[in-house]
Each structure stands twice: as C-alpha cells, then as structure tokens.
Amino acid sequence: MSSDQSYTTEEIAQLLKISKLTVYDLIKKGKLPAYRVGKQMRVDATDLEAYKRQSKGGVGLSAASTDEPPHIRSATKELAGVRPLVITGQDMSLDILSKHIEKQAAGFRALRSFAGSLDSLISMYQGQADLVSTHLLDGDTGEYNLPYIRKILVGSSYIVVNLLARQAGFYVRQGNPFGLKGWQDLDKPGLRLVNREIGSGARVLLDEQLRLHRIAPSSLLGYDTIESNHLAVAGKVGLGEADVGIGIEKAAAIVGSVAFIPLIRERYDLVMRKSPDNARWIEAVLDILKSEAYLNELRAIQGYDLSETGTILLET
Structure with a gap:
C-alpha cells in the first residue's frame, strides 16, 4: 500500500462498513487522524491501517453490525452506551445547544451535521438525523417551515419548536x-x-x-x-x-465590509422525531431552550429574536 494514498470519509465508511457519521466521530475523538483538503476531510492509508491494528482484539469498529442502516444504531454500539444525537444546521445557536445537551442529558453525545434545511428534513425522514433545524419559506402562504415539514415527514410522529427568529x-x-x-x-x-x-x-x-x-x-x-x-x-x-x-x-x-438590507423575519425552528427512546433527550432539549443559561448565551449574539424560543408550534 502506498504511503501517499489517502481516503475520503465516504471511502473510509465503505471500507469499514460503518456510517459516515461514525467516521466523523472517530476523527472528532482523535482516534482516526485526518486533515482537510479544501472542503474535504482525508485520512492517510497508513493511519487507517494503524487504527485497524489497534482495534483488533478489542471492541472497535469490527464489533459493529454491518447489516444496520448507516445511522445512529451502528454508532451506538461503538460509543459504549453513549447514544449519538445527530443535530443538523449551520447556525451558531446549534453549537451552543449541542454543548448544553451533553451537559444536561447524560448518556447522549451531540454530533453536528451542517446540512441545509431541506436536506435536513429529508435526512430525518430517512432516519439519519434526530434533531433538525429548518428555515424554509412557503411563498404561497407566507408560512415558515410547517408546510414543508408536513409534506416531507409524512407518517412520522414529531414535535416542532421555535429556536429563534432572525x-x-x-x-x-x-x-x-x-x-x-x-x-x-x-x-x-x-x-x-x-x-x-x-x-x-x-x-x-x-x-x-x-x-x-x-x-x-x-x-x-x-x-x-x-x-x-x-x-x-x-x-x-x-x-x-x-x-x-x-x-x-x-x-x-x-x-463588516458589506451592508445589510433586511427584507423578511424568518423563523428558525427545530424538529425532533418522537419515540419512546427519544423522550428523555427531547424533554432535556425543551428544558434547555427555556433555561436562562442557554438564553443568556444567545442574547450575546447579534440579530437573534428570542421572544418565541422554546414555543411548541406543532406536535403530532
């Protein structure tokens, strides 16, 4: 194997028969050395082989089931009882929320995905995300998010709560x-x-x-x-x-070098899939959204309207 060879996260996931989210978590925890080339993360072949050698004989990737879908269940086994929560979106408020979840919801680990609003809802429908953020305008009704959520999450049980407006x-x-x-x-x-x-x-x-x-x-x-x-x-x-x-x-x-012309107040909402297994962390998220500790961190950021933060907009 050439020492110059490297793999993308997608290729690593295919080679080890795990989800891409699991690969990202290994990188985040420092177990799999990686570096960035442009917008792409890469892992050298020598580092991959070193990780595989270290995993042999212990509980590692080889213990993960290969017939599970590329989602949380495959990652759960590897994290030794810690349940990953995939949180999508790019806003800074989600990074702060992730930190509070890990502090207040024991047994859960926040994994961030930076997918856009529409892709986030689709990933939730496919069972690949737990908590998704969305700010999608329906031009015909002037309503944010709910028309899209109802159409995409057909047959699902979920709760929609406001995060902020901007x-x-x-x-x-x-x-x-x-x-x-x-x-x-x-x-x-x-x-x-x-x-x-x-x-x-x-x-x-x-x-x-x-x-x-x-x-x-x-x-x-x-x-x-x-x-x-x-x-x-x-x-x-x-x-x-x-x-x-x-x-x-x-x-x-x-x-700083541009001017901003405000045209619309957009509502930025969170969607969480309801199930018996999710009840505990959903309750924790709802508590966090109303907590002064979380709200005070958001108040320090310019441009957030927190007047409806934590308000449940729809529950099925």
Missing part, C-alpha cells in the same frame, strides 16, 4: 451602488448575484421570491455561482466579486 435580506456593497430596496430589484441590468446551494433555506427564500415576482432565475448573472454558507456569500460581496447575496444579518456584522 432577519434575512440582501448583502450589498457599501453604499448600495445599485440602490437595492426589495426583491423586485433583483432584475436590474448588470447586477451580479452570489447564490446558495440547492436545499438551503436562503436558496429556497430566493427561489420563492423570484417566483412570486416573476423573475426568471436564468436572467440573473451569477445565479449558478454557489457558496455553502452565509459568511462565504457575504465575503464574496465584500470582496466586490458579487453585488448582492441572500443571507442573515449576523454574517454581515461579522464580515
């Missing part, structure tokens, strides 16, 4: 040279857009507004220029590589 709108260059005021201005000649990936809440928001204002996506310069998070979109505008992007206020404050 302003979404345009990132523009300082001085707003195109004089952008609303969604209808996106068809101005020469305007360069930077977009988000399909399935993200910001992409759904843009596409719904384009549909409602009868603006053809193909007419927008840069519609196919994709960045994977709010900070990257704001940064692209700040560098002058685009004139407008869609995102949340907080990222504009972090980047």
